[in-house]
Amino acid sequence: MSATITGSTGTDALDALRAEAEQAGRELEGAHPSEILRWAADRFGKDLVLASSMGDEVLVDLAAKAAPGIDVIFLDTGYHFAETIGTRDYYADFTDISLRTILPLRTVEEQDAEHGPRLHDRNPDLCCALRKVEPLERGLAPYTAWVTGMRREDAPTRSDITVVGWDAKRNKVKLNPIAAWTQADVDAYVEAEHVVLNPLRQAGYASIGCAPCTRAVAPGEDPRAGRWSGTSKIECGLHT
Numbered sequence: 286m287s288a289t290i291t292g293s294t295g296t297d298a299l300d301a302l303r304a305e306a307e308q309a310g311r312e313l314e315g316a317h318p319s320e321i322l323r324w325a326a327d328r329f330g331k332d333l334v335l336a337s338s339m340g341d342e343v344l345v346d347l348a349a350k351a352a353p354g355i356d357v358i359f360l361d362t363g364y365h366f367a368e369t370i371g372t373r374d375y376y377a378d379f380t381d382i383s384l385r386t387i388l389p390l391r392t393v394e395e396q397d398a399e400h401g402p403r404l405h406d407r408n409p410d411l412c413c414a415l416r417k418v419e420p421l422e423r424g425l426a427p428y429t430a431w432v433t434g435m436r437r438e439d440a441p442t443r444s445d446i447t448v449v450g451w452d453a454k455r456n457k458v459k460l461n462p463i464a465a466w467t468q469a470d471v472d473a474y475v476e477a478e479h480v481v482l483n484p485l486r487q488a489g490y491a492s493i494g495c496a497p498c499t500r501a502v503a504p505g506e507d508p509r510a511g512r513w514s515g516t517s518k519i520e521c522g523l524h525t
Contacts, residue, residue, distance in 0.1 A: 303451045310448055
């Protein structure tokens with residue numbers, strides 16, 4: 286089923302898909318993330334994709350085991366930590382996923398020439414739009430359903446996300462299999478399954494994004510405090 290059908294028939298199909306997603310969200314609430322991923326793989330097959338910044342290693346591990354061969358898109362912003370690129374390469378080489386790396390339309394150097402250096406400091410929303418949001422749109426275009434690593438406890442803007450729902454902005458099914466997991470749940474899974482983590486975790490990076498806009502957090506500090514520290518920005522725009 287395509288998410289880009291037009292006309293009355295297409296509208297009816299999208300309405301039916303949305304209703305199916307919302308029903309699945311109700312029925313799968315409380316299910317283990319692996320069960321949610323298996324349902325999605327059975328339902329959507331190759332029309333399912335996972336979007337990962339390799340700061341959600343647990344989700345990639347879960348998906349590789351519950352939906353072997355799943356497509357995973359990685360947005361290479363040009364600003365990632367070397368540790369993040371290494372984590373991406375590990376999961377591409379040693380787990381059962383099919384990795385697609387998506388690049389922005391402009392290199393960092395080309396963006397600097399057009400907008401001036403360090404756009405991320407002066408206008409982080411525009412930088413995210415150019416290096417994350419637009420590439421994601423291209424990456425998701427062929428798919429009907431996409432998977433994210435968002436959790437309800439991540440930020441106030443995410444407190445009401447469903448495990449399966451509807452992305453009205455893109456007319457796609459959106460899955461958040463670990464939405465209900467706490468950090469304790471994540472840590473328990475990491476220990477039980479020996480999940481390979483981004484090495485930045487050991488250096489105090491609780492939430493990992495682009496290097497210029499991410500810092501380590503102090504013990505007891507909000508995990509998202511290290512993202513765009515010193516600004517009012519709390520989301521990159523991928524989920525808003």
